Amino acid sequence: MFRQLECFIQICKEGSFTKAAEVLMISQPTLSQQIRFLEGEVGTPLFQRVGRGVKVTADGEILYGKALSVMKLIEESKKETYELRYARANKLSIGISPVDFHGLIPRFLKFHEQYPDITLKFASTEYTTQQLLNRSIDIGIANHYDPNKEIHAMHLYKEEQALVVYADHPWADRTSVSFQELEDLETSLFVADKSVIDHLHTFSEKIAKSLQTQFESTSTAILLSMVLQKVGAAILPASLIETFPGQHLKMIRFVDPTPVREIKLIYKKYHHHNPSVQKCIDFFMES
Known part of the structure; x- marks a missing residue:
């Protein structure tokens, strides 16, 4: 449907199947097939031939306005997801108690020296497993947690x-x-x-x-x-x-x-959404 709407919008802008096919860099038969599929979906003709070009039907005008809105939303979503992915890749949220934070300050400073582009955000933690599962934190540092098949813990000190x-x-x-x-x-x-x-x-x-x-x-x-x-x-x-x-x-x-007290580094087993998590795990394993 996405590709069909893209073809439909381009024809509306150009007023011609031939010109739209050139802009989209596809053959005219392929373009015509996409429009036939789209007309089948909406259940009505979208264009009428006028001389060497085409004119949008009344039903097509309605679809055109909606299609532009859909395409705009898709572009906004792509932009926002990219920004979110980039932001998460450069931010690490760590759940830790004040007492444990005090003892780990030197390690956090060393981590920052090694990865200056990663912003560390510290949050209090009482329900480490739940916070990890709902992604309110990326890593937990604590002496206990509720066991879960999605959670892994490694000894720190x-x-x-x-x-x-x-x-x-x-x-x-x-x-x-x-x-x-x-x-x-x-x-x-x-x-x-x-x-x-x-x-x-x-x-x-x-x-x-x-x-x-x-x-x-x-x-x-x-x-x-x-x-x-x-x-x-x-x-x-x-x-x-x-x-x-x-x-x-x-x-x-x-x-x-x-x-x-045995202090552990606690994290989700599958954390591919944030590469900073793996960098932190590797850092603490080596230090």
Whole structure:
């Protein structure tokens, strides 16, 4: 139909099958066949012969106006899809939490040096799999995700978790603590990482009860604020706690065992729509 409309419009403009065939660079019999097909589709003659040329019929005039609109829409769509494809090829949307972003800033800066034409857009992520599937992000960086046959995850690094307390907490002078000793913690315990929460629930029922407070949050900033306000203690990434010197906080490392978060690079298995995704995957595999 697209080709037939193209032929029809050209004949209307030229007023002649012969001239239209020359412009379209096809034979006149081929052009005539296209018009016969089109007339069969619309169920009415579109031209009447006038001398050596042709004249558009009343029905043809109606179709001509509609055909021009259709062709304009097609050209606009082609332009917009090209622009979208080009834009996506030079933009990478990464879903990442603030705590993980902090530790990866050096790698992102290095990626930008290697690929200066790719714009990195960072977004918060809570439902990584869903965000990847609906294309609101291109890549997720997190420690957990909902398994899906369309999603793949690769290991990036492991991160130590530690206990953080306020400066005058009874345990503030300690440098290490075991998981078992958390049973003796007399304050509320806040944990942002789901895998650590699950481990605490299986490790000790008494410790699990200390997690049941009136305040809950997955935001590391909020948890740190609650520790500063002496609402309780928190288990957070050691690297994050170390970035808050002089904040009246004290970090106590865990022994027997030392909990860790495994950070993964998560992406759709089929990501051909955005070549920047593969560049990012290759970069993190090599770095």
